[in-house]
Amino acid sequence: MADAPDTRPMTLVQAVNDALDVALSQDPRVLLFGEDVGMGGVFRVSDGLQGKHGEARVFDTPLAEAGIVGYGIGLALAGMRPVAEIQFAGFLYPALDQVLSHLGRYRHRTRGRFTVPMVIRAPYGGGVHTPEQHADSPEAVLTQAPGVKVVIPSDPMRAKGLLLAAIEDPDPVFFLEAIKLYRSVKAEVPSGHYTLELGRARVARAGDAATLVTYGGMVEVCLKAAEVAAREGVELEVIDLETLAPFDAATVMASVEKTGRAVVVYEARKIGGFGAEVAARIAEETVWSLQAPVLRVAGWDAPYPPFSAIEHHYRPDARRVLEAVRKVLAA
Amino acid sequence: MADAPDTRPMTLVQAVNDALDVALSQDPRVLLFGEDVGMGGVFRVSDGLQGKHGEARVFDTPLAEAGIVGYGIGLALAGMRPVAEIQFAGFLYPALDQVLSHLGRYRHRTRGRFTVPMVIRAPYGGGVHTPEQHADSPEAVLTQAPGVKVVIPSDPMRAKGLLLAAIEDPDPVFFLEAIKLYRSVKAEVPSGHYTLELGRARVARAGDAATLVTYGGMVEVCLKAAEVAAREGVELEVIDLETLAPFDAATVMASVEKTGRAVVVYEARKIGGFGAEVAARIAEETVWSLQAPVLRVAGWDAPYPPFSAIEHHYRPDARRVLEAVRKVLAA
Amino acid sequence: MEPLRFIAEDGARADPFPLSPEELTRGYREVVRARVFDERALTLQRQGKLSVYPPYKGQEAAQVGAALALDPGDWLVPSYRETAAALACGLSMSQAILYWRADPAGWRYPDDLRVLPFYIPIATQLLHAVGVASAGRYQGEDWVALTFIGDGGSSEGDFHEALNFAAVFQAPMVMVVQNNGWAISVPTEKQMRNPRIADRAAGYGIPGVVVDGNDLAAVWHVTREAVARARAGEGPTLIEAVTYRVGPHTSSDDPGRYRSADAGAAWLARDPVSRLRAALEGLGVWDDAREEALRAEIAEEFAAAVREADAAPEPEPQQIVEQVFETMTPDARAAWEVLRRG
Amino acid sequence: MEPLRFIAEDGARADPFPLSPEELTRGYREVVRARVFDERALTLQRQGKLSVYPPYKGQEAAQVGAALALDPGDWLVPSYRETAAALACGLSMSQAILYWRADPAGWRYPDDLRVLPFYIPIATQLLHAVGVASAGRYQGEDWVALTFIGDGGSSEGDFHEALNFAAVFQAPMVMVVQNNGWAISVPTEKQMRNPRIADRAAGYGIPGVVVDGNDLAAVWHVTREAVARARAGEGPTLIEAVTYRVGPHTSSDDPGRYRSADAGAAWLARDPVSRLRAALEGLGVWDDAREEALRAEIAEEFAAAVREADAAPEPEPQQIVEQVFETMTPDARAAWEVLRRG
Numbered sequence A, B: 001m002a003d004a005p006d007t008r009p010m011t012l013v014q015a016v017n018d019a020l021d022v023a024l025s026q027d028p029r030v031l032l033f034g035e036d037v038g039m040g041g042v043f044r045v046s047d048g049l050q051g052k053h054g055e056a057r058v059f060d061t062p063l064a065e066a067g068i069v070g071y072g073i074g075l076a077l078a079g080m081r082p083v084a085e086i087q088f089a090g091f092l093y094p095a096l097d098q099v100l101s102h103l104g105r106y107r108h109r110t111r112g113r114f115t116v117p118m119v120i121r122a123p124y125g126g127g128v129h130t131p132e133q134h135a136d137s138p139e140a141v142l143t144q145a146p147g148v149k150v151v152i153p154s155d156p157m158r159a160k161g162l163l164l165a166a167i168e169d170p171d172p173v174f175f176l177e178a179i180k181l182y183r184s185v186k187a188e189v190p191s192g193h194y195t196l197e198l199g200r201a202r203v204a205r206a207g208d209a210a211t212l213v214t215y216g217g218m219v220e221v222c223l224k225a226a227e228v229a230a231r232e233g234v235e236l237e238v239i240d241l242e243t244l245a246p247f248d249a250a251t252v253m254a255s256v257e258k259t260g261r262a263v264v265v266y267e268a269r270k271i272g273g274f275g276a277e278v279a280a281r282i283a284e285e286t287v288w289s290l291q292a293p294v295l296r297v298a299g300w301d302a303p304y305p306p307f308s309a310i311e312h313h314y315r316p317d318a319r320r321v322l323e324a325v326r327k328v329l330a331a
Numbered sequence C, D: 001m002e003p004l005r006f007i008a009e010d011g012a013r014a015d016p017f018p019l020s021p022e023e024l025t026r027g028y029r030e031v032v033r034a035r036v037f038d039e040r041a042l043t044l045q046r047q048g049k050l051s052v053y054p055p056y057k058g059q060e061a062a063q064v065g066a067a068l069a070l071d072p073g074d075w076l077v078p079s080y081r082e083t084a085a086a087l088a089c090g091l092s093m094s095q096a097i098l099y100w101r102a103d104p105a106g107w108r109y110p111d112d113l114r115v116l117p118f119y120i121p122i123a124t125q126l127l128h129a130v131g132v133a134s135a136g137r138y139q140g141e142d143w144v145a146l147t148f149i150g151d152g153g154s155s156e157g158d159f160h161e162a163l164n165f166a167a168v169f170q171a172p173m174v175m176v177v178q179n180n181g182w183a184i185s186v187p188t189e190k191q192m193r194n195p196r197i198a199d200r201a202a203g204y205g206i207p208g209v210v211v212d213g214n215d216l217a218a219v220w221h222v223t224r225e226a227v228a229r230a231r232a233g234e235g236p237t238l239i240e241a242v243t244y245r246v247g248p249h250t251s252s253d254d255p256g257r258y259r260s261a262d263a264g265a266a267w268l269a270r271d272p273v274s275r276l277r278a279a280l281e282g283l284g285v286w287d288d289a290r291e292e293a294l295r296a297e298i299a300e301e302f303a304a305a306v307r308e309a310d311a312a313p314e315p316e317p318q319q320i321v322e323q324v325f326e327t328m329t330p331d332a333r334a335a336w337e338v339l340r341r342g
C-alpha cells in the first residue's frame, strides 16, 4: 500500500488536498477545476494548488454544473484526466443529465473506443448547519448510473489513497466527501503517492453480534455505537463500504453470514437510498443466515430539513443505531 | 369508482388522451404542454386536444426539459394545474435539478404555504426498438425525491383513472407510461370522469405459491408468467404497485406473508432500482414469513443497450421470471 | 451600452428626473431600512442568532428600486441575496429574521404575500418566475413577476431557458441581474467574456437595459417601464443592474482569501444610501432631523422584530416530516410519532 | 444579419469566389455522396435493414461544407443528424450503416477516427466539444473541434453553458447551428422570438456568422475562417447555417401531421446539390458524363458498404454487459455467463 512510509497528521480536507497535489505533480494530464477552486474552494480543499501548479491546470469555471461535468467529459474523451469539483453534492443536480446520459455510458456505447477517466468530487451530507440543500446525500442517484464508480471515504488516510486510485482509474469515479468529517478528525496520513483499491468494502471493526453496514460520514457514528455496545459486551461488526459502486457484496455477505444480523446505516433518506440495495442483497444472497429482520437507520421520509434548530433529528446518530441494534438482537 | 358506466375499447394512448381531455374540459386551470404536444405528440397521446381546447391551454414549448418542468412549477405555484409532457423519460435528466430541488420540496420548505399540484407525464421503458436512451426506466431516481408521487399504470382503464387522480392531486405526480403498452392492448375504458386512488397497490392476480411484485410494463410479463405457472398448477400472486411513491408496503407485505416467497420484477437496471426498496422492505418487515430468498428479475448491470438486435435480452421476459420463480419454489 | 444613471455619485440629479420628491423619499426610507436590517442581521449572525446569512450591503438600491416598481398583486421571485427586495415587497423584519434563523416558523410566509422563499439552488427560480408570470393571464389577472439573479448565476443553463421561455410566451416578467462583480470568489471577467450581461437580451428578441444599480432612481425608473410593458402584454425585459458586493459572500465567507481589502474602496463613493441622501438634500426635502427620526424608527422596528422572532415557539423535531405531502405517508406518520416522543 | 451566400439559387457564383474549382469539385463529390447515402439509407430502413434513421436531405451542404473545413487531426462532435458530416470526416459508409442498424459493431469506430458517436440527448454534445477542443492545448496539439446542433437544440441550457465555457476558455471550437426550420413539429418561430440564432454570439463576446446553409461554398468559407481563428488561439465561433429539413424528422416521423406537403416546395429551388452542380457547370468543369461516372462510383461504394455491413458477425446477447467498466463487475460477469448460455 504505502511506498512512502512517512506520515503526518491531517484532516480529511488536508488529505484530499495532498492527494490532489500528488496527482497534479505526477501526471500532467490531471486538471483540477470547478467553482471557486482557484482560491482554494469554499472548504479550502484546493488551497495552494493553483499557486503551485498554475492557472492552466487549476482553474475556476463559470457557475454551471452541467458545464463543469460536460466540459470534463470532453477533456477526458480527448486524453486528459479531469478532476472536477461540484461545490456541494446538492448542486450536482443540474449536471445529472451529463452524468446519467454520458459519464458512464461512453465506454459501453463505443464498445471501449472512448472512455471517460474523470473524477468528480463533491462534499455531501449534513450535521454542520449548512443552508438548504447543502446537506443532501444524493449517492443513490449516482449509483444508478451504470459505468460510474461511487467512492465515499471515511477517514483522511483512506480518502487520500482512494482519491489517488480514483484519479488513476480508467473509468469515471464520483468521490463524495462527508462535510461532517472535513475537520472533525485528524489522523496520520502517509506522504507521497499511495493508492487503495476501489471496489472493496472493509471491516472497520470486527464483531460477532450483528453487522452494521455503512459508509462515509456514518462510519464514525457506527463506530461510536459499536463502542457503546462493547461496553455492554456486545461486539458489533462495522463494515465500511467505501465503494458503493461497484458494490462489494461479498464482504457484506460474509459478515452477515457470520453475525446473522444486519443494520444498514446511511444518512440519505431511507426510501430508495443505497442502503435499500444493501438490504435487498442480503435478502437475496444470505437470507438463510438471518436471525433478525434487516433494519435500516437512515433519513426520515422528508427532505433533509432546512431548519437548523431541528436538523440533527434527521441525521442518524449512535442512539438511533443502538435502538436498531437492540431490536435485531432481541429478534 | 365510475360515475359513468359506458365503456369503450381503448389503447393506453387513447385512455391517456381521454383522461387529458376530461381534465381539460372540467378544470380551466389544467394546461397541457411539452415538446410537440400541440400536434399530438410523438405518440399521438395529445391528438386533437389543441384543436379542441385551444392553443392557450395545449401548447408546444421550446426544446428544454428543465424549462418545461420549471415553467410548470411556476404555473402551479401561482394557481394552475399544469400537465407537462417529457417526450421520453430518458430525456428528463436535464430537468432533474428542478425535480430534486423543487418539485417535491416546495410544500415542505414553505410549511404548506406554497404547493405544486403538477403532473409530469413521460413514456418510459423498452421493448420497441427505440434509439439510444429512449428506453430508459428512471423511476427509481424519481422515487428519491421526497414529496413527489410516482405512478405507473399497467392498463388503459387504470391509466385513465390514475391520471385523472394525479391531475386532481394536491401534490406533484410523475406519471410514467410504458411505451410497450401504448398500443399493444385494447381494453374497455369507462367514458367520462372517474378516478382511482393513488398510493394503493393492487392484486392483479391472486395466488398462493409465490408473490410477484411488479409495475408498469412488467405487469403483463408477470401475468403471462403466472398463466404459464398456473398450467403447471402453481398459482402465483401478482401485485401491481401502480404507485411507487408513496409505496404501499402493506399490500405487498400481506401477500408475502401469505405466500412466503417473493420475486420483484422491473425493467430498470437491477442495482439501485425501485425493486431494491421493495426487497429491502420485505427483509425488514416480513422476513420471518420468508421461505426463500427474495429474488429480483430486472435489467442487467449495464445501460439499456442501444443495440436493437440484442436489446430484448435486457428486458425481463416471462422466461426469466419463471426461472426465478422456480428458484424460490425450490428453496 | 453604458449604465443608465439619474443620480450622480455626488447626489446631483439629472434633468429630467424620473421620480417625484415623495417617491425619492419613500425610496430612501426603504433603502435605509434595508441597510439597517442588513447590518444588524450580520451582527445577529455573529452572535449565533441567525444561521448562515448572505448580506447585500451596497446592493440596496438595485433591490429596493426594482421592488418599488411593483404594484400590489405582483410577485417577487428572489434568489438568496434579495432580503432587501423582499422587505420592500412587504416581508416583515421578524419573518425575515426567522427565515435566516432557519426556523420553520420563518419559512411559512403569510398567505397574502406574493413573495416566494429565497432560492438556494442558483438560477432555478428564473423558470418559476416565468411560470408565475404566465399564470396570471389564465386567471384574468394582470400581475407581473419580478425575479433576480446574480452575474454568476447568469452562467447556468436555467438563465438561458428562462429568458427563452419568457420571450416565446411573452410572459409578463422582469428579470434583474445584479451584476455585483463576484460569484463568491470568481470575478465577472472569469465568468463571461462579454461582461455586459444586458447584451444577451437581443439574442432572445427582448429589451435589455443596463442601469447603475447603485442609483435608486435609475433602477426604479427602468423597472417601472419594464413592469408597464410587461403588464401591457409586451413581454419580458432583462435589466442588468451594475453594482458591487461590498461584504462577504455570506457570513461563512472570508473575502480576504481572494480580493484585496480595498477592492471595494471605489464603491464607497458610489454607495447607494449616501448618494440618495445627497440627492434628497439637494432637493431640500431632507435634513439631519429627518434622518435621525427615520433611523430611530427603523431601529425600533428592528428591535421589535427581534423580540417578535424570539417569541416564536421552539421548533419541534417532528416538524421535519410535516408537510411533505398534503396527507402524511404511513412512513412519515411513524417518524412523526418517533420524533414527537423524542 | 443576412445569410452570407456565394452561389445563387441558379448556380451563379459571386465574385470574388472563395473556393477553387478543385475544391468546388471535391465539395460536390461529397455532397452527392451524402445525398446518395441518405436516400439509400432511408430505403434500407424501410426494408427493415436499419433501425430508426434520421435523414438529412437538404442539409448536405451545411454539413459537408463545415466538415471539409477541418484538417486531419481535428475533431467532429455531431448530433444524430450529422451522418453527412461524419462521412465527409472519414466515417466509412459500412460503419455508418452498422451504426444506424444499431449493431454493436457499428458503434466502435476505428481508433484513428476523431469522430464522436452521434448524440441522442439533445445539446449535450456541445459541452463535450468544448472540452475536446481545450484538451489539445494541454497536449501540444492545435486541433479544433467542430460541433453541430439544431435550431431546436439551441433552446437547451447546455447550448448556453457551452458557448459561455467556450468563450471564457477561448476554446478552439466551431459550433454550427443547422437552423432547418423545425424541431420535429415545432417551427422555429415557436421555439424562439428572435429566429436569428447567430445574434446570440454577441452576448458571449464571440463572433457570430449567418450563412446560407444550402450553399456549400459559403459554409465551407465561413467555417474555414472560423477554424483558422480557432487554431490561431482566437477562440470559438458560432455559425448559423440556414437550411431546411426536407424530409421527415426520422424514419418514424410523419410530417404530414404538422406541415403541408408543399412546405418544402420553396426549398427545391434552393437544393444544395443541384445548385452546386449548376455552379460547377458554370465553371465548365462538370458535365453529364462526369456526373454519371460519379453516381456510378458512389452507387458501387454504397453497394459494397451494404455487403460489408451485412457480413459483420451477428451481435451476441452477452455484448449487452460488456464494456461497462474496463474490468467487469462480478454482477456483469455473472450476467455475461447467463447471456452467453442464452
Ligand SMILES: Cc1ncc(C[n+]2csc(CCOP(=O)(O)OP(=O)(O)O)c2C)c(N)n1
Pocket: A035, A063, A065, A087, A091, A094, C081, C120, C121, C122, C149, C150, C151, C152, C153, C154, C180, C182, C183, C184, C245, C249
Ligand atoms: C446550483 C448551485 N451551484 C452552486 C451554488 C453555490 N453558490 C452559492 S452562491 C454562489 C455564487 C453566486 O454568484 P452570483 O450569481 O453572482 O450571486 P451573488 O452571490 O453575487 O449575489 C455559488 C457558487 C448554489 N447555491 N447553487
Ligand SMILES: Cc1ncc(C[n+]2csc(CCOP(=O)(O)OP(=O)(O)O)c2C)c(N)n1
Pocket: B035, B063, B065, B087, B091, B094, D081, D120, D121, D122, D149, D150, D151, D152, D153, D154, D180, D182, D183, D184, D245, D249
Ligand atoms: C434532451 C432531449 N430532449 C428531447 C429529445 C427528443 N428529440 C429528438 S430530436 C428533437 C428535435 C430536435 O430539433 P433540432 O434541434 O432543430 O434538430 P433537427 O432534428 O432539426 O436536426 C427532439 C425533441 C432528445 N433527443 N433529447
Ligand SMILES: [Mg+2]
Pocket: C150, C151, C152, C178, C179, C180, C181, C182, C183, C184, C245
Ligand atoms: Mg455576483
Ligand SMILES: [Mg+2]
Pocket: D150, D151, D152, D178, D179, D180, D181, D182, D183, D184, D245
Ligand atoms: Mg431543426
